[in-house]
Amino acid sequence: MKNSFYDDVYAVVRLVPTGRITSYGAIATYLGVKSSSRMVGWAMNLAHTQADVPAHRVVNRIGLLTGKHHFGFPNRMQELLEAEGINIKNNQVADFDKLFWNPFTEISI
């Protein structure tokens, strides 16, 4: 099924460049459902069935790897991010402000 909320989430997440990250709220806001940022988290949960969706590049608003436990092993998400050149400190992205990928700025809705 296309044109659904989840497909839009996947589409945006797929646009996140390597070595960059974004937040659930940013995606939700970009899709016009900022109040339902939790749905983005659920979308990520279902995104596990979508191999093309880099869910590890999506973190919460402070850069915390809240969803790392959903990657099978807690270290998986961190290793994936580090493999892309992103430094992780205490389950949190060190340069979150610099690496943050803003859909509004990059996609220019």
Added chain:
DNA sequence: GATGTGACTGACC
């Protein structure tokens, strides 16, 4: 069909 839960965020005390 109703209830509970969740990878969040913003606002309030």
Added chain:
DNA sequence: TGGTCAGCCACAT
């Protein structure tokens, strides 16, 4: 400044 509360919607039981 920091902790707590409520809202949001879809999926699972």
